[in-house]
Amino acid sequence: MAKTQVVIVGAGPSGLMLSQLLHRHGIDSVVLERQTREYVEARIRAGLLEWGTVELLDEAGVGERMHREGLVHDGFSLAFDGRIHRIDLKGLAGKHVLVYGQTEIQKDLADAAGARVVWEAKEVAIHDFDSARPRVSYLKDGVRHELECEFVAGCDGYHGVARASVPKERITTHERIYPFGWLGILADVPPVDHELIYANHARGFALCSMRSTKRSRYYIQCPLEDKVEDWSDQRFWDELRARLPADYANRMVTGPSIEKSIAPLRSFVAEPMRFGRLFLVGDAAHIVPPTGAKGLNLAAADVRVLYRAIVEYFRGGSTALLDEYSPRALARVWKATRFSWWFTTLMHKFGDEAFAYKLQVAELDYLSDSEAASKAVAENYVGLDFDDDHAPRARRAA
Ligand code: APR
Numbered sequence: 001m002a003k004t005q006v007v008i009v010g011a012g013p014s015g016l017m018l019s020q021l022l023h024r025h026g027i028d029s030v031v032l033e034r035q036t037r038e039y040v041e042a043r044i045r046a047g048l049l050e051w052g053t054v055e056l057l058d059e060a061g062v063g064e065r066m067h068r069e070g071l072v073h074d075g076f077s078l079a080f081d082g083r084i085h086r087i088d089l090k091g092l093a094g095k096h097v098l099v100y101g102q103t104e105i106q107k108d109l110a111d112a113a114g115a116r117v118v119w120e121a122k123e124v125a126i127h128d129f130d131s132a133r134p135r136v137s138y139l140k141d142g143v144r145h146e147l148e149c150e151f152v153a154g155c156d157g158y159h160g161v162a163r164a165s166v167p168k169e170r171i172t173t174h175e176r177i178y179p180f181g182w183l184g185i186l187a188d189v190p191p192v193d194h195e196l197i198y199a200n201h202a203r204g205f206a207l208c209s210m211r212s213t214k215r216s217r218y219y220i221q222c223p224l225e226d227k228v229e230d231w232s233d234q235r236f237w238d239e240l241r242a243r244l245p246a247d248y249a250n251r252m253v254t255g256p257s258i259e260k261s262i263a264p265l266r267s268f269v270a271e272p273m274r275f276g277r278l279f280l281v282g283d284a285a286h287i288v289p290p291t292g293a294k295g296l297n298l299a300a301a302d303v304r305v306l307y308r309a310i311v312e313y314f315r316g317g318s319t320a321l322l323d324e325y326s327p328r329a330l331a332r333v334w335k336a337t338r339f340s341w342w343f344t345t346l347m348h349k350f351g352d353e354a355f356a357y358k359l360q361v362a363e364l365d366y367l368s369d370s371e372a373a374s375k376a377v378a379e380n381y382v383g384l385d386f387d388d389d390h391a392p393r394a395r396r397a398a
């Protein structure tokens, strides 16, 4: 039976980041991914990085292209009731964010990972994760393989095998499904503004984002029952413009979409995130609605805690940080889950109740007048500080 130190299930951003950081510290890992590399890279995902994620990708040695092609943003705007309020991230929270597509990060990490990834690894199964020598079996080109290891990292997303391998009585899940979706398009047109715009409107939410100064990413809130075929490009542009203040709508450059898709919105948290020698990471343990752009950044935050814990274990045999992984990761997960839920609730249309809309406008109005309230938004948006004290935190019931 082949051996390695860490088996990582899933070659999305979590799995590849973890494998790369462990590799930089001389720790072996094998990444098992059921899809092809091309399939994984073709998935269009978000593209807004907290500076903590930028620093982690630098630590992993894959930051060169990110800094060369990424766009540093010092703020973003909230549009509501025909008005605009800018959240000065740099001024209020002292940090930037970086616009760099998740697809590009995926490519940079997969290039760095090289042979550590087994693409098209089918029927992955995790065995004995409560023992000191877990095993992971998989099928590759019709041949069954088994790997013995010391730790298994479940970086296999919401629909993966890792969380599904945990007996129901050992895990608690929390979920909220939002009654709408996001219809998103990618188009090679210049963005309507040099910063992101989140719009609350009586017709529904809209977001103006970008991938570069030549490629724009736009989203509008749509009914969950809608199909992409229901939305011609023209209908999309007309609806987007209708939800933005006039001066943005008038200067919007439109063009053919090169990608168009509808994504559902949910908040999901699984607790705990560790079962013996099995650690859940990223979307395998938590999902946030995209409104706060926290999905990728939370996955990176999990990896940051876990890789340091594994390094400490292989360096000195201490399990202190490993034992702290779940409570520390979950503390950040719940704060980002709250912020993403709050921002989604503030900016989206929930039914036709005028009272609810009036409350949203009043809260946005308050935000515009209150530096304290804007600062709270800025702090959460750029990413809360990491609690890097390494000193074991007081045990929480997680
Ligand atoms: N066996 C092997 N691989 C699997 C299995 C399985 N049984 N199940 C899923 N996978 C793979 C998927 O094909 C996918 O490539 O695991 C990977 C999980 O990647 P993501 O879903 O991207 O999850 P994660 O790496 O945690 O990244 C989280 O990505 O989806 C965005 O919004 C999300 O930004 C967040 C970030």
Ligand code: PHB
Binding pocket: 045, 046, 047, 048, 196, 209, 210, 217, 290, 291, 292, 293
């Ligand atoms: C994106 O660019 O795709 C994006 C940016 C910010 C968000 C969500 C998505 O909040």
